[in-house]
Amino acid sequence: MAEQEIKQETKAGKAYLVGAGPGRADLITVRGLKLLKQAEVVMYDRLIPQELLQEARPEAEMIFVGKGPDRHVMEQEEITQLLVEQVRAGKQVVRLKGGDPLVFGRGGEEVLALAEAGLAYEIVPGISSxxxxxxxxxxxxxxxxxxxxxxxxxxxxxxxxxxxxxxxxxxxxxxxxxxxxxxxxxxxxxxxxxxxxxxxxxxxxxxxxxxxxxxxxxxxxxxxxxxxxxxxxxxxxxxxxxxxxxxxxxxxAWFKPDGGAGGFVPYEAVEGSQ
Ligand SMILES: C[S@@+](CC[C@H](N)C(=O)[O-])C[C@H]1O[C@@H](n2cnc3c(N)ncnc32)[C@H](O)[C@@H]1O
Structure with a gap:
């Protein structure tokens, strides 16, 4: 077996629970953005700035696991299971969540599952809405x-x-x-x-x-x-x-949304949002 393949097989995976911030794309933290740019797998929610996804590497695997108010693409247990599987497979996974990952984001459940499985993880706080x-x-x-x-x-x-x-x-x-x-x-x-x-x-x-x-x-x-x-x-x-x-x-009341004319890229309506 070639040396590179061995390295691939034994490479330790890690999950990064990254807060994407409250909506405006450049309100993610510097560390969150850095990790997003390096990720091999990105598992992302519905309420994240969609422009951020363009920051991932072109070869990164992008997995939408969004939950809407009335509609779930995946149930929480499936998301947690998938996260554990990806890390176990040796992947560097960014789990991108809206706002702060531990504020009503069920991030606690996801890190608990990783901890119980003995897998490596890091929590990157985000600016909560x-x-x-x-x-x-x-x-x-x-x-x-x-x-x-x-x-x-x-x-x-x-x-x-x-x-x-x-x-x-x-x-x-x-x-x-x-x-x-x-x-x-x-x-x-x-x-x-x-x-x-x-x-x-x-x-x-x-x-x-x-x-x-x-x-x-x-x-x-x-x-x-x-x-x-x-x-x-x-x-x-x-x-x-x-x-x-x-x-x-x-x-x-200092913030005047300007329809994208002179400000930042507008937050796109994403599948499942109301
Ligand atoms: C499941 S909670 C996740 C909260 C997220 N972890 C945080 O720290 O902002 C989703 C709720 O956060 C609030 N929320 C998130 N982003 C928002 C935004 N840009 N404007 C207003 N409310 C927002 C809404 O009340 C929404 O129903």
Whole structure:
């Protein structure tokens, strides 16, 4: 057997869980981009900037494993299994995930499987939409003299389901509440927060396609949140921010999406996105 083949056979594989950032392609980290350029296999999700895929080597194997809100190309178990198999086969695999890989991205499950299989991995954090979304809407999640804490919560769980583990009554007390995946259940979430004593006039904002050229911000109140999201036909992906810091948007809304004219490459609609 030729020496090169032996090397190939014994080469140790490794997985890199890379955060692709919140949407705008150049918000990936320097390390994430470097690893993407070197990868032999790229397994990528739906909510990643599609332009980033062009950064991979032409010979890299590109595997779309996207999960839509209502449609899965692959189930999580299959994705995890495939990742383990590729690394076991000696491949350098970049697992590219939207935002930060460990913020509601099921990245923890994937690294657990790699760890249990005794395989090498590295986690490359990314800029989460939970922080970048508010920032691109001119909303600091903390602000001296106004707010000293914030929470990030998924709104994916139906608050009325008996198995819901989200303590909305406790979250109602948090000064700045950032909600991901909350669009579908927003009316129910509003109800829970109001019932727990959060004021109806609490400033609120819904940010759609944050950091991209399709970004839209609806500035409203907790009371009017579901109606205003519906009235503006605000598309997903969407982040909702609640709290006094939202009033800063009125002064700090610095980002003006320009339709791609003078800015960056627009974020393309990808298969399965809404
Ligand atoms: C499965 S979670 C993954 C979050 C991701 N790991 C992160 O750190 O941003 C997907 C949700 O993130 C939010 N999201 C991601 N990218 C977004 C963007 N560019 N604009 C608004 N919301 C976004 C939406 O709430 C979406 O439903």
């Amino acid at each position: 939970a922080l970048a979304g508010p920032a691109y809407a001119g909303i600091p999640v903390t602000h001296r003299g106004m707010v000293t804490s914030f929470a990030v919560v998924t709104g994916h769980e139906d608050p009325h389901k008996p198995e819901s583990t989200t303590d909305w009554a406790a979250l109602a007390q948090v000064p700045t509440l950032v909600m991901l995946m909350a669009a579908k259940n927003i009316a129910r979430i509003r109800g829970e927060l109001l019932a727990a004593g959060r004021a109806g006039e609490t400033p609120a904002a819904a940010i759609s396609w944050a950091t991209t050229d399709r970004q839209q911000v609806v500035r409203t109140t907790l009371d009017k949140l579901p109606a205003d999201i519906a009235a503006h036909k605000l598309p997903t992906p969407m982040i909702v921010v609640l709290g006094d810091v939202v009033t800063l948007h009125d002064k700090l």
